[in-house]
Amino acid sequence: MSEVLYRKYRPQNFSEIVGQEAITQTLQEALASGRIAHAYLFSGPKGTGKTTTARVLSKVLNCLNLKGKKNDKFPQEPCNKCDHCLEISQGNFLDLIEIDAASNRGIDEIRDLKEKVVYPPSVGKFKIYIIDEVHMLTKEAANALLKTLEEPPTYVIFILCTTEAHKILPTVISRCQRYDFKRASSPQIVKRLEQVLKKENIEFENEALIKIAQSSSGGFRDAEALLSKLLSLSDKEKLTKEVVTRKLGLIESTTIAKIIENLLAGEAKEVILKLRDFEQKGIEITYLIEKMIEYLRVLLLIKAGVEIELLDLIEEDYKHFLTKSSLYETTEITGLLYSLSEILKDTKYAFVSSLPLEMLAIKRSLQKKKDPGNNSSKRELTEKGKSFDKVENKTIETAPKEILAPDHIVQEISVVDDTENVKEEDQRMLEQIILKWQDFLKGVRPHNHSIEALLKASQPKVVKNKTLHLEFFYTFHKERIEDTKSLQIIEKVLSDLLGQTMRIKCLLGIKGKKIEHKGKNAKTIAKTEKIVQNDLLQTATEIFGGAVLES
Ligand SMILES: [Zn+2]
Incomplete structure (x- = not known):
């Protein structure tokens, strides 16, 4: 959907190409006086109209009904009605070959080109090769191209397009007539969007178009892709500044x-x-x-x-x-x-x-x-x-060498002592969770990296009524985990790991308060807890950029 408008309203003649008037005029003057180059180089940022211009040029060169004759002062424009013009618009003109060097670096295409370039055009006056992103050609392909450029058959014309002219062999560049396409200014993009919206019969605020233009970094294609996206979302409603800001997720x-x-x-x-x-x-x-x-x-x-x-x-x-x-x-x-x-x-x-x-x-x-x-x-x-x-x-x-936290965050921390009167089975469950903590984190990771990182900054504290109480040290961490979606993920992973349903409750706590563990697993648990706490301290250090004292 996003490029529909760009294709639908792709300029079909030179006068419709907005923002590159210097180039289109020079080309038209040259064509009018019969000066046709065998190789053109169109360089410039993406979406500024290079391939569009290349196609219009291809039409002018092959049009059966050219407006403006040779040596005429009238602008050279394609008729857009003859078979050749129509076939070029539809992309099935036999003598226009478009190669995208970015797709597989052009190896097969250039080999093919070398074989077929010797045959004259089948229907048109000129056989035209448009090579897009020509700087992406492999060294071999670029050299093969150079060979052809050195002695081009009279009926062949190359139009090389690139976003990075400095990567092209100087020997190739020197054989081309070069045109540098400029990034369009906001007013030029606005003008182009206006044309499209009028054709689509959609009302708009000028400020809305300015917003789109500013978000498209000087490319017509980006601007029109944004416009397509907006129109597909807004169902012919008037295009206002407010709609654009909201629907494109822009920030005022x-x-x-x-x-x-x-x-x-x-x-x-x-x-x-x-x-x-x-x-x-x-x-x-x-x-x-x-x-x-x-x-x-x-x-x-x-x-x-x-x-x-x-x-x-x-x-x-x-x-x-x-x-x-x-x-x-x-x-x-x-x-x-x-x-x-x-x-x-x-x-x-x-x-x-x-x-x-x-x-x-x-x-x-x-x-x-x-x-x-x-x-x-x-x-x-x-x-x-x-x-x-x-x-x-x-x-x-x-x-001071302690966790550096601004006062207003520290103030929000309250001590909740819920570790008293814990049932023995709940205590065993907590131990299980602590032992499996790393597996638990690994289980969460594929769902959401952020949640995993936040969990590293938390501490499993107590299990009560099939609910694990998780201790956090900063309100904004706790609130993130309490988000329904995060909780669902965590509870699912934990329940799967334990083989029974386990809910999560988030608490705010104070660093360094230790929980005693008894029984035969006590040592392993203490060791695992140490790892959990190290993660915690490390994360806290990362958050506040300060050093943390061993407690
Ligand atoms: Zn024509």
Whole structure:
């Protein structure tokens, strides 16, 4: 579904190709004066119209009813009515051969090309080869292509397309007429989307199209794929800014502004709550961090005096950024940019994807508490030459050697002593669970890595009424596990492992409180418990970036 519109409304002549006017005009002028190259190189980012232009060019070269004659000042456009034009549109014109070098690096296709290139076109005037992602050809295939390019038969035309021209043999490039396709600007994409929506008879707000354009990083194909997705979800309702934001799972810039404000102010709890909210809405944390980085970049550029035209922003957004940029020091912005770029890498591979950002928020909150009146510009003067992040780490290292948790999280911990009056069979069951704890974690892993990581930060405490009481040390861990879906997974895995139904109850507890075990398994249990606790301490250390004292 996602590319339907792109195919349905693929431009059929040069004038419909938006955003590449310089290229289409040059091509038309050359065609009008009869200057036809034997090899063209179309390079540029994906979705900017390279293969579309290649197909229109193929039509013009083979059209039976060309609009505008040779040496004519009229633009050279295909008629889109003759057999050749129609066959090219439908993708079954015998003399247009499209090769995707990315699929199997073009080995068979180029061999085939070498054999067949000697035969003249079967129906058309020219035999045209469009080779997409030509930089992906193997060395052998590229050399074979070069041989053909050196002495091309008069009736053969190559159109090579690539997103990475620097990877193509210079000897190949030098034989081509080269055209560099530019990323489209937001207004150009908006113009294109407007064309499509008018043809589809769908009402829209201009701001909605701007949102789509901004999410498509300068590619028409991406923009139209997003539009297709939206239309398939929205059943011909009017396309508003609100619909686009909601349905594409975009984050409003005001929301990004708020979370950045929280981070810079050291408000860890607010950040953590917002992260949970994003996760519930299905927004990926990596996407959030990327958006925060983009946002801070714009702030930085505006502070540096870059003007609206270069920022690809609409007036309203520009005003928003202008106001915000006056609130922060440049060093605060660069410091946070640096930290976010660092954790972006970790977030992609983190067991709990929100963990790196949570850690950053907590670190910043500690930093702020320790040094409330400070701001980063003063810090920079005293720590000249050191990066912002290093300054932060130094502060962490000199903090007391215990689990570093901000006050408001510690305050939420309450002691619940439920280990008294435990039945003997329940005690045995708890021992079983502790002995099988590693198997249990392994069982959870395939269902959900995050749950496994959170369980590592918990401790099996007591079994009562066929319910295992699991102790957590941070509210946000406990609440995550208490989520119905997580609980279902955990209870299922645990019940299967034990061969009987076992429910889970989550509690908040305090680190280091030991439970006595008696009986013949006591030693093994103590050893296993030690492993469980080590996992726990390690996870806590990872979360808060501090050192933990052996208790
Ligand atoms: Zn035609």
